[in-house]
Amino acid sequence: xxPAIIKKCLEAVERGEKEVVCxxxxxxxxxxxxxxxxxxxxxxxxxxxxxxxPVNLGAGFEITIRDLTEKIAKRCGFTGTIRWDTTQxxxxxxxxxxTSRAEREFGFRAKVRxxxxxxxxxxxxxxxxxxxx
Numbered sequence: 001x002x003p004a005i006i007k008k009c010l011e012a013v014e015r016g017e018k019e020v021v022c023x024x025x026x027x028x029x030x031x032x033x034x035x036x037x038x039x040x041x042x043x044x045x046x047x048x049x050x051x052x053x054p055v056n057l058g059a060g061f062e063i064t065i066r067d068l069t070e071k072i073a074k075r076c077g078f079t080g081t082i083r084w085d086t087t088q089x090x091x092x093x094x095x096x097x098x099t100s101r102a103e104r105e106f107g108f109r110a111k112v113r114x115x116x117x118x119x120x121x122x123x124x125x126x127x128x129x130x131x132x133x
Contacts, residue, residue, distance in 0.1 A: 002032065002118070005069055006125050009076035018080040020073065024090035026066025031058045031096045034117035037110040041102060048106035056097035059110040071115070075122050 005022070012020050033041075041057045049055065063071075069082055102108040112120075 001030065001065070002068070002072070002121060003125065005072045006076060006122055009073045009078040010122075010125070010129070012080065013077050019083055020069075020078060020080065021083050021085050022065070022069055023085055023088035024065065025084050025086050026069060027064060028090050028092060029062040029064050029094050029096065030068070031060075031062050032114070032117070033057055033059050033110060034112040034114075034120070037112050037117075040111075041108040044106045044108050045102070051105070053101070055101045055105065056099050057102055057108065058097035058099045059114065060099050061110075061114055062094070062096045063114065071118060072122070075118055 008020050008022075011017075037059065038057060045055060066084070073079075073082060099108075
């Protein structure tokens with residue numbers, strides 16, 4: 001979801017478009033984990049965890065799709081309108097994880113602040129698109 005919104009917003013800025021259309025009404029919530037935190041968690045688990053029970057990895061932070069889209073748009077420099085197409089599905093109302101086992105069993109807790117992860121991801125995307133173009 002995050003890469004698709006970044007792409008949509010950056011392309012709208014590049015093309016001078018005044019509107020970006022997103023599906024649903026933006027009310028569902030999601031939890032995201034920055035890739036460096038995920039890599040750290042996998043390493044910690046491989047070193048310290050040897051049990052059959054699954055472990056959820058997450059940031060312990062939920063955000064609505066609407067708030068996420070607005071944050072990405074702002075960081076991408078998109079100043080136009082975000083139109084929510086409510087004829088399209090919202091998807092699952094909530095996706096959030098109980099990450100307490102990861103902290104308890106192998107000491108994992110996400111370190112990268114959400115906004116910092118967004119900024120790093122947008123910057124990476126901008127560089128990757130320049131290399132391709």
